[in-house]
Amino acid sequence: MVRTLLLLLLLAGCAGRRDYPSLLPRTIETRNDAEPARPAAIAQPDPALDAKIAEARAALERSAKSFTPYAERATGLVARAKEAPAGSEAWLDAQAALADLDVLRAESSARTSDLELLTIERAAAIAPPYPALDAAYAEAKAQLEAQEARITALTAQLPTN
Numbered sequence: 001m002v003r004t005l006l007l008l009l010l011l012a013g014c015a016g017r018r019d020y021p022s023l024l025p026r027t028i029e030t031r032n033d034a035e036p037a038r039p040a041a042i043a044q045p046d047p048a049l050d051a052k053i054a055e056a057r058a059a060l061e062r063s064a065k066s067f068t069p070y071a072e073r074a075t076g077l078v079a080r081a082k083e084a085p086a087g088s089e090a091w092l093d094a095q096a097a098l099a100d101l102d103v104l105r106a107e108s109s110a111r112t113s114d115l116e117l118l119t120i121e122r123a124a125a126i127a128p129p130y131p132a133l134d135a136a137y138a139e140a141k142a143q144l145e146a147q148e149a150r151i152t153a154l155t156a157q158l159p160t161n
Contacts, residue, residue, distance in 0.1 A: 041128035056111045063107045105147045112140040
């Protein structure tokens with residue numbers, strides 16, 4: 001056993017030396033090729049865009065004010081039509097009220113689309129985000145979704161056959 005170990009040690013001393021490259025990371029491997037972060041562009045005031053936003057907000061506000069009383073009226077008519085068969089006078093009155101609500105919802109949808117188009121046009125022109133436009137679009141979208149949800153809920157309460 002000792003002889004074998006001694007023989008192995010002697011043979012290891014006969015091995016030639018070779019220069020192998022280091023296994024440490026090279027400079028090229030640690031360099032960062034990412035594009036440097038650029039400061040966010042600040043939108044400049046745009047009076048024409050502000051006027052369009054104000055006009056759309058005013059139209060949305062009118063639509064919301066009109067929608068509320070019509071929705072309350074439709075809720076009452078739908079409550080009466082729940083017990084009536086489809087095609088009855090109460091059911092037809094409820095359907096007419098829901099159609100009125102849908103017209104008001106269409107106005108909100110048109111204004112929301114206008115604001116979305118303005119946002120798309122700014123993005124296509126590679127303009128920085130315009131906070132007033134983004135806020136108006138978010139409000140319009142929320143209003144539209146609330147109106148759609150209310151109409152859907154009322155429609156679901158009506159008998160279908």
